[in-house]
Amino acid sequence: MDRSFETYTAVYEDAEGQISSKRIKRTISMHRSPADVERYFQRYLSEAEARPTAPVLLELANEMDLSPALMARIILDRFLQDVDGGIPSKTVLNSMLKEPSLIPDQILANNIYQCTINDCCYGPLVDCIKHAIGQEHEVLLRDKLKEQNLSFLDENQLRTMGYDKTPDIILEVPVAVEGHIVHWIESKASFGDDHSHRTYLNEQFWSYWNRFGPGLVIYWYGFIGELDCQRDRGILLKDCFPTDIVTLCHATQQERTPEAPKEDKEWKKGIRRVADEKPGKKLNV
């Protein structure tokens, strides 16, 4: 699998997707009023009757500058109200969006289907893709960790152990990245913009810090550079798997080599300050 290619396209799509989804979020309220919904629904009904095979709903969505998947959801919701006489449950709605064949009206099912598959940012399909991308990156992360011979616990293991908050990875032996200690790694297969990062910080990253100490977040699709401002407080941002991981043993071994006694001494000076040391402690031999 060509990761790099996939990553590039994904980055592009994802970035674009996020931007459009931002816009949708900001404009969605404009389409949610009952009057609008009614208007869309009536228009759909009339056009679908006129051109039963045409993707009228998709065209409508594009015309209204609304995400097709959202349009599908609105229309389906409205449709089901007529059928059942009440407000349909979310699960029913979702299952029908995922599986349009469940929709009693075949023309509508077709339209819905076209909408969901043609939406680049919303809808069950896109959700699946996103989920998959997330999973893939977690796998990628695990592979990299194994490659580096680092031992870790993944989210599932943590959950079974009863952790209340579970980052993707907890390193059993911490490492240092760019001079910062890393206890846990969270993989985010998305672009780190300020809004989402803030949300993540509050809901996830700080919680991780509160429990496991400093850690690393990988925004595989990049992030706004200014967001990486919590390094000293224990949250480090990267857009790829770090290359300069310092592990406990590795460096110690280097230090120890007898060829560098001088450095050893310097080192000692540094360390001595860290721990109050009683010189001349003797061993029980």
Place this chain on the structure above:
Amino acid sequence: MLRKVDINTVLGWLKDVEGADYQSFTEPEFTVQKLEFVPFLLNFLREQSSQVLTNGPATPAKTPSHPRPAARTQGFSDKLAGRSTSSGAGSRSASRVQLFSPAPSVSPGSESEAAGPSGLSGVSAFSSPSFSSTRTPSPRLPGSERRCGQRVSLGDYMFSPPENSPNHQSHKGRKKGGGSTAVGGQLRHEGGRGDLHSNEAGRWEAGGRRSARGVGGGHTRMGEQVSPPFAGQLNLNNLEDFPPVGSSPISPATSKPSRRINPTPVSGDRPHSKPKTCFTSTPFQKASSPLLETEASDGLMTAGSSMRLKEERELLKREKTKRAQQVASPLLSALDPCTPTKTGARTGSKVTSDMPTSPEPSKVTFSSELDVLVELYCTCISENLVPNIFLELFFVMQLLTSWAHHTHDNEEQKSLCAANTEVLERCYLRQVHNCVYFAVKVLENQFQLIAHLDKCTLRLLAENERVACFSPDLRDRLTQAQDRSTAKLSPSASTFIHSVPFQPATDNRSNFFSDKAFHTFKKQRDVFYEVLREWEDLHKEPGWSFDAALGGRIRGIMSQLTSAGNHSHFARLFLKQLVQVCKGPRPSSSSVDAADADLLGMLGADSLGRLKRLEERLIQPHGVVGPCPPPSFPGHQEFFRDFIQTASCCQLNQHLQDSLCQQLLQLDEVSILSPADEKQRFSSVLLLARLLAKFLGFISFFPYQTSGRPSRDIQETSVALRSKVTSLPVLDVCAVLNNSIRRKRTILTVPWLVEFLSMLDFIGPLLLCYRTTLGSLLLLYRKLQLNRSEEMCYLNKLLLVSVLGWLFQVRRDTRMVQLKLGINALCLVSVCSGEFRKLLAAFVSGSTARSGGIIRKITPTSAELKDTPTAMRSQQKLQVDLEQAFFHNQPPSLRRTVEFVAERVGSNAVKHMKATLVRELVERGEKMLRDGLESPNSNASMLNESICARLCEAGLEALAKATKYCDEKSPEAIRVLLPDETTPTVKLSWGHASKMTLCLLCEALVRREWRSKYDRVIKVLGSPKQGSERVMCCPPHCKHNSPLPSDILIEIKVHFSCCN
């Protein structure tokens, strides 16, 4: 004794006079009380120096006093008046008073006084006629002893021939006293709290008498007359207080004026002309004066004396009350004004106005008197008579770093000296030269104490140009001590705050009643940290209020807690985080923090932190707080205190109390096998216990805290109420203390008890359980004398002395309850030395500022660090951090296991090496040596060199083998010892970690073994064949490029410790 000093100062110019004064004064003073003397002396010194420091106007010279007898009463009254005025008006005097609690103690002890007067009266009768003219002399007995030489000369001139003989006698007396000193000391110890005073006083009196006897020619008679029985005691006392100082020969010129002096002391004139200085400066003069007066009046005076005593007492009472009102802070404030080194205004003034005079040894005046003062002062310090050792040290540092702006002072002084008339008020410590001289002398004298300061302080001292200038010898010793010093200020300040790790064993769902509780706690934990982070970011912003900003969220947590019943979990989290963040010793204020960090060397700091600190340092003025800060919650402790206050949740508090108590008692039981080997562990336990105790005290007494001292009525009722209700105090302090005394564990228990007690509310000390505890502590304190070699080691005593002194200083009310002992402030060692350093650093910066015009400069300390390769350093630090981080999130048992394995395997490896490789090596070397020596034209030293080199190479080989050995063995052991659940990788990394430390260990040990054996071989071989030459030269050659084993051992130890 103080009087002596005063007298010296007052009368001081004329040494002869002084001597005479001493004699006469000493007697009365002693009669007054030993306790009085110390404060007097200290006050005197402070006054003098404060003048210098503050650059105050020269005190008016005293006019010769009028005939004593008549004047005395007047003078006395005058004195009293002067005192009262002084205390009221002069901040200094007030400060002094505060400084010296002993003064109040004196007053309370009516018995002692009473005893004193009687003795005095007797003495006075004898001495007074001849010496009475000079009141002061008599009180100065201690001085007299030391100054015998002076006295003699002085006496000769001043007094009638008998005086001379008395001087000699006095010398003898001293010696005797020296012998008897111990006795005196014992006596003190024996005395109960209240009794102590009286006893001491009695001794003093006795001593005074004796000395008087010895001193005065007529003394013998007088002594006999007065109190033959007392003599023994008196001598002892005197000796104790005033060990024989090298008598400083008085310059003949000075001696002459003595006669004049006699008149000076008493006259009514004084009050007007000089009154301010004399009286203000020495609160105790009163006491002495009455005595003197009594003496003067001889028989007549007895009645008068009693009256005077009463007056004195009243005065003392007043002072006491004043002090009480002033509560804790006064010391600080008092000190502050004195500290010359404060950079801001001072330096500015220096720079702008006249160039500060740089002290020169050649310009020292009164050196003999200063020597006497030094002796007196040092005796007080080493006998623990001083209220607070660190306070005194601080004072000495101040002197050392003092600046005098006015050069004209010298002239004035000179003129004054010439005039001789107004000597008393002329200060010995008026000039920088003298101050520095005095300070350096004291430092020399108290080198043992100084040597225990931390390295940075020592370094600053050693680099102080004044020290170098006045005593190169002291500088050298300081430099040496610096190398030996192991004292450190802040051991391991980790760069980031650790959170409390989530441990499934205690934190997962199964530990909660319900899902709801579990999830609530999850949120609470996050909110708690959110609050903490916000506090960190914002609490220093002006106008930020804890309650306003965080109160809502905190109360939210509390209400959720209550609904979910999660208090115990939250209390655990809270305490763990508290310990996590605050455990390290932190200086009292952030500025201190920054300065300390700078001075410590910014070795490990990453560049950003370094920059920040540098910034802070440049921006913030040095605040010299003084060595006795009031109890505080520095750094993050403040957050936790405010949190508790804001939350004001009784359930939470109860849970906190419970677990604090439990933890404290556990810590108190911690077995510390050999303090030497477990120094680090001990200190961490101690620090932790003190932290917990402080918070326990805070929570326990929080409900009773009042903003001010309650009125007497309220006091009584609340005491009555609480002594019944609180029959079960949070912590049975009495039992804890008694238990620890019995088991000789006070070194651990007392420091944390002190922290606990420092949180007492106003009523607290009145309650029986705390009263008795405080009493025991006071007793303990009185027993501590640094120079006595008892079973307790010096540092331990120092710790206790400082801690207790701090308590009694900071909580004057505790002392009041106990009555009066004249204990004064001490302060925690770390804080103190921090202050010292600040002083010194400020000095450095000040002096550079002079030349360069820059107000503050970075102390050279940091410069040295540059040469160490930064990359390496940060690498190493990273490793240390990594290790810490690793163990931090693992259960503590892991670390113990790893340490254990490392030690055992390491030890085995060493044995193995010894038996195989090392022996082989040594044998090979031996053979080579022998072969070489047999060859005809062998050069022994050359041969040794070459063999050494070869063996060193082989040694490296051995090292590799040892490493391999460890590599093989340690994983096995680790595998067996670690729980099965642990994932193999973790095991592996443990194995790695321990292996690494192991290897280091081996390397060191191999080298050590090898070297010692090698040395032995060389000796055996070398000494018979080639003489000692070879032995001498070989080891130095050997040492090239291999690190010292001790260094490596240290490194290893650090490695272990870092795992903590």
